[in-house]
Amino acid sequence: MEPLFELAIRLPGTGSRDLLREVHRQLRDAILDGRLQPGARLPATRALAGRLGVSRNTMLAAYDLLLSEGYLLARPGAGTYVADTLPRSRRGRTSKKGAPARRDPRLVPLNVPGADLAPTLQPPRARDDFRVGLPDTGAFPFDIWRRLSDRALRRIAREPADYAQPQGQAALREAIARHVSFTRAVGCTADDIVVTAGAQQAFGLLARILVVPGRTVVAVEQLFYPSLREAMTAAGAKVVTVPTDVEGLCVERLPPEARVICVTPSHQFPTGVAMSPQRRAALLAFARARNAVVIEDDYDSEFRFAGRPLDALQTLDRAESVCYVGTFSKSLFPALRLGFVVAPPWARAALVRARELADWHGPVLGQEALAAFIAEGHLARHIRKMRKVYGARRAALLEALARHCAGRLEVIPSDAGLHLSAWLRTDSRDHAAVERAAAAGITLPPLSRFAFDPNAPGVPNGLAFGYGLIDESQIDGAIRRLAALL
Amino acid sequence: MEPLFELAIRLPGTGSRDLLREVHRQLRDAILDGRLQPGARLPATRALAGRLGVSRNTMLAAYDLLLSEGYLLARPGAGTYVADTLPRSRRGRTSKKGAPARRDPRLVPLNVPGADLAPTLQPPRARDDFRVGLPDTGAFPFDIWRRLSDRALRRIAREPADYAQPQGQAALREAIARHVSFTRAVGCTADDIVVTAGAQQAFGLLARILVVPGRTVVAVEQLFYPSLREAMTAAGAKVVTVPTDVEGLCVERLPPEARVICVTPSHQFPTGVAMSPQRRAALLAFARARNAVVIEDDYDSEFRFAGRPLDALQTLDRAESVCYVGTFSKSLFPALRLGFVVAPPWARAALVRARELADWHGPVLGQEALAAFIAEGHLARHIRKMRKVYGARRAALLEALARHCAGRLEVIPSDAGLHLSAWLRTDSRDHAAVERAAAAGITLPPLSRFAFDPNAPGVPNGLAFGYGLIDESQIDGAIRRLAALL
Numbered sequence: 001m002e003p004l005f006e007l008a009i010r011l012p013g014t015g016s017r018d019l020l021r022e023v024h025r026q027l028r029d030a031i032l033d034g035r036l037q038p039g040a041r042l043p044a045t046r047a048l049a050g051r052l053g054v055s056r057n058t059m060l061a062a063y064d065l066l067l068s069e070g071y072l073l074a075r076p077g078a079g080t081y082v083a084d085t086l087p088r089s090r091r092g093r094t095s096k097k098g099a100p101a102r103r104d105p106r107l108v109p110l111n112v113p114g115a116d117l118a119p120t121l122q123p124p125r126a127r128d129d130f131r132v133g134l135p136d137t138g139a140f141p142f143d144i145w146r147r148l149s150d151r152a153l154r155r156i157a158r159e160p161a162d163y164a165q166p167q168g169q170a171a172l173r174e175a176i177a178r179h180v181s182f183t184r185a186v187g188c189t190a191d192d193i194v195v196t197a198g199a200q201q202a203f204g205l206l207a208r209i210l211v212v213p214g215r216t217v218v219a220v221e222q223l224f225y226p227s228l229r230e231a232m233t234a235a236g237a238k239v240v241t242v243p244t245d246v247e248g249l250c251v252e253r254l255p256p257e258a259r260v261i262c263v264t265p266s267h268q269f270p271t272g273v274a275m276s277p278q279r280r281a282a283l284l285a286f287a288r289a290r291n292a293v294v295i296e297d298d299y300d301s302e303f304r305f306a307g308r309p310l311d312a313l314q315t316l317d318r319a320e321s322v323c324y325v326g327t328f329s330k331s332l333f334p335a336l337r338l339g340f341v342v343a344p345p346w347a348r349a350a351l352v353r354a355r356e357l358a359d360w361h362g363p364v365l366g367q368e369a370l371a372a373f374i375a376e377g378h379l380a381r382h383i384r385k386m387r388k389v390y391g392a393r394r395a396a397l398l399e400a401l402a403r404h405c406a407g408r409l410e411v412i413p414s415d416a417g418l419h420l421s422a423w424l425r426t427d428s429r430d431h432a433a434v435e436r437a438a439a440a441g442i443t444l445p446p447l448s449r450f451a452f453d454p455n456a457p458g459v460p461n462g463l464a465f466g467y468g469l470i471d472e473s474q475i476d477g478a479i480r481r482l483a484a485l486l
Numbered sequence: 487m488e489p490l491f492e493l494a495i496r497l498p499g500t501g502s503r504d505l506l507r508e509v510h511r512q513l514r515d516a517i518l519d520g521r522l523q524p525g526a527r528l529p530a531t532r533a534l535a536g537r538l539g540v541s542r543n544t545m546l547a548a549y550d551l552l553l554s555e556g557y558l559l560a561r562p563g564a565g566t567y568v569a570d571t572l573p574r575s576r577r578g579r580t581s582k583k584g585a586p587a588r589r590d591p592r593l594v595p596l597n598v599p600g601a602d603l604a605p606t607l608q609p610p611r612a613r614d615d616f617r618v619g620l621p622d623t624g625a626f627p628f629d630i631w632r633r634l635s636d637r638a639l640r641r642i643a644r645e646p647a648d649y650a651q652p653q654g655q656a657a658l659r660e661a662i663a664r665h666v667s668f669t670r671a672v673g674c675t676a677d678d679i680v681v682t683a684g685a686q687q688a689f690g691l692l693a694r695i696l697v698v699p700g701r702t703v704v705a706v707e708q709l710f711y712p713s714l715r716e717a718m719t720a721a722g723a724k725v726v727t728v729p730t731d732v733e734g735l736c737v738e739r740l741p742p743e744a745r746v747i748c749v750t751p752s753h754q755f756p757t758g759v760a761m762s763p764q765r766r767a768a769l770l771a772f773a774r775a776r777n778a779v780v781i782e783d784d785y786d787s788e789f790r791f792a793g794r795p796l797d798a799l800q801t802l803d804r805a806e807s808v809c810y811v812g813t814f815s816k817s818l819f820p821a822l823r824l825g826f827v828v829a830p831p832w833a834r835a836a837l838v839r840a841r842e843l844a845d846w847h848g849p850v851l852g853q854e855a856l857a858a859f860i861a862e863g864h865l866a867r868h869i870r871k872m873r874k875v876y877g878a879r880r881a882a883l884l885e886a887l888a889r890h891c892a893g894r895l896e897v898i899p900s901d902a903g904l905h906l907s908a909w910l911r912t913d914s915r916d917h918a919a920v921e922r923a924a925a926a927g928i929t930l931p932p933l934s935r936f937a938f939d940p941n942a943p944g945v946p947n948g949l950a951f952g953y954g955l956i957d958e959s960q961i962d963g964a965i966r967r968l969a970a971l972l
Binding site: 107 | 522526596623639646650675690696713716777839849
């Protein structure tokens with residue numbers, strides 16, 4: 001343990017009394033500035049004296065002064081520490097807690113409501129947690145991951161340092177191409193894959209290469225994943241919402257000037273509806289006719305519980321209109337931050353260049369570990385295992401909703417994914433119901449939260465139930481308690 | 487090994503002859519499409535038959551047909567594989583190799599020269615590799631990193647899945663704050679740190695929050711780090727270059743309308759000059775007077791070989807004008823992709839929100855491992871060790887340049903960093919010298935490469951010598967050979 005190795009102190013080349021004064025002053029300033037933080041251990045006087053080129057006696061005298069002034073504390077046998085009783089306001093530049101009330105004139109607006117002030121708050125964990133979009137990692141084979149990660153690290157250790165390919169590690173692109181070819185019939189090779197830091201970066205990079213600020217019209221579904229819309233508006237897009245029904249996006253309602261259309265055809269977010277084959281064909285025809293681009297977000301379709309999967313839009317696409325976005329945040333875990341785009345040839349180089357501009361390339365270790373995890377079949381095995389776990393939870397959820405909420409909640413049919421949704425068929429608004437549920441220890445999102453304007457008249461009214469975090473055994477009890485609140 | 491776990495095949499619910507035809511056709515299409523790639527192993531017939539709900543005899547018949555047609559190969563005792571003799575053009579959508587010649591009309595220009603077409607090429611490794619900006623990882627304690635990484639993974643495994651803070655893991659921000667407080671006298675606490683995916687993302691996010699496209703004037707040094715300028719131009723900045731001399735940036739030459747000023751005061755990139763205290767004060771006065779922002783890129787100043795460090799601009803700043811950018815790509819390794827901004831209070835929330843929009847947050851594992859690596863003193867120890875290694879190389883380089891290149895190369899004084907530079911005092915242009923060197927197995931960059939227009943008259947003419955990758959024992963021989971080429 002040697003956290004303090006080079007305290008930036010500059011000394012005049014003069015007599016020893018000046019040196020003592022300087023050492024004392026600079027150490028005290030460092031403590032008051034917050035550079036030397038409360039609890040920090042100071043170097044031994046001998047070591048620090050040697051490094052600063054002063055006598056040890058000078059150092060001892062400086063420490064003694066600071067000790068007597070209460071800036072330092074000596075713990076016998078354990079060294080000298082910065083006292084932690086200094087007033088908070090002296091400890092650095094963060095005395096103003098919380099976000100500033102107004103945007104500083106030096107800042108450019110981010111074009112996202114509330115974006116300039118504070119990061120999104122995430123709801124706290126509740127006893128019964130039905131948050132959507134989060135997988136269960138309890139059964140994840142972390143031991144295998146650790147082994148593959150160690151192996152990748154040994155390989156990195158053997159190579160001279162270098163920057164890597166912005167497109168992503170070749171082994172990972174190869175593994176992803178095989179994976180999506182089999183699971184989703186997405187026709188692609190490793191060359192077509194651009195690795196991203198989760199789906200969020202994929203949306204941002206696609207916005208970067210497809211949106212002319214202030215001009216490009218981007219269509220999203222009536223209810224949508226908020227971060228997708230934010231990525232588009234932040235890039236300057238004119239975002240319009242398009243109604244969806246039991247067949248998914250109402251293609252005939254697309255504004256003719258839409259140049260980018262964002263859809264979740266496998267498992268509409270958040271309603272769970274699958275887009276019908278007719279609508280898929282119509283959407284591709286629209287894109288082909290108008291030279292528009294479709295962003296297909298296929299975020300959790302690995303988890304399918306009944307029926308046969310419909311072809312991905314990418315699979316059906318014959319005009320290179322579709323950019324297919326996938327993520328490992330749902331099939332593995334979000335802390336990994338890995339996703340990808342299957343990009344048509346015309347978009348690929350620009351997308352790679354956009355990634356290079358954004359952050360050069362992703363961390364190599366995680367990419368290499370994931371490549372091996374996929375190639376050795378662990379991903380497939382984990383998905384298969386989790387499909388059973390989620391399937392059982394989903395069945396329990398459906399049963400509980402039928403038993404306790406019939407007439408009040410109408411489940412929206414859906415065959416896949418990590419959550420299901422239901423329309424609220426009572427007089428209450430979904431956000432009010434969600435607030436009552438939160439007070440009772442149940443977390444779940446209202447569907448209106450995923451609308452452009454949650455307070456607009458006629459906004460969809462319902463609830464989403466994620467089953468990634470909640471144990472099967474909790475579900476019936478939680479839904480029974482929820483039913484009493486509706 | 488079970489790479490094929492769910493081939494997306496949909497079957498009609500009809501008689502067995504139709505089923506055979508469908509299974510055969512869909513498998514063949516998958517092979518021709520490239521979804522089933524050459525060399526891929528197919529599932530056992532029994533397993534696939536079970537999953538598709540057809541009889542095993544039907545599956546066997548389908549495989550037999552494909553075997554007889556040459557689409558599949560059976561390896562006795564090892565299973566059935568996709569043949570790898572299919573013509574390349576049938577294997578996916580990447581038949582057109584190379585970048586397209588023109589930008590597709592659907593793409594928005596990236597505002598960076600050549601950006602829309604192909605990613606930056608990196609020079610190949612040479613026998614004598616003087617590339618700049620790359621550290622030696624040969625002495626990096628990868629075993630310690632592996633242990634810390636394993637420990638972090640065990641902690642992640644115990645927690646339910648969740649997204650993390652866009653600002654960065656608290657433990658890492660705490661560790662970085664202490665680290666830069668001591669090594670660079672940068673006054674900050676964990677609250678002031680925003681973790682980024684390397685310095686590149688830091689530049690991009692700062693550009694995002696500071697640059698009004700088409701309007702904001704950003705000043706960079708006469709010679710500069712190309713990715714920094716690209717991040718600025720890609721954000722729509724009007725980039726202007728400002729001369730530098732032996733004291734660093736000529737502050738009096740700054741255009742009054744400059745709103746963002748990007749500097750490398752500790753070790754100017756690429757010349758290595760340190761900005762004088764007078765210029766530092768003048769720059770901060772300029773920023774304060776005009777409400778401009780200074781981006782201080784302190785990329786490799788941990789490696790200091792003589793003299794005392796000058797205070798960071800951030801340390802001197804009393805007007806919250808400075809955004810300090812640090813990176814671990816040089817002190818650790820670039821594959822890690824971790825850097826940070828010490829942001830003034832007025833910029834912090836916007837910066838965090840910009841990161842959230844860009845990719846939500848960085849991978850948790852690498853952040854947690856780095857936090858422990860710093861907190862346990864390993865970073866300090868590694869830097870101290872490497873400072874000796876680099877110091878010896880630097881001394882050897884200076885000696886070799888004096889011995890072999892006197893009169894032809896004039897070394898630019900500098901006390902820190904991973905490279906040094908020299909002006910070329912012959913009639914030849916630096917890029918021509920670099921080409922001759924490359925032919926002789928020596929890689930090094932010409933200084934003119936770091937100019938806005940490398941071909942402009944009067945562009946600086948010199949060479950940079952990185953000593954991160956080259957062994958001390960190679961240096962004298964390489965410089966002797968280089969001298970013969972100058």
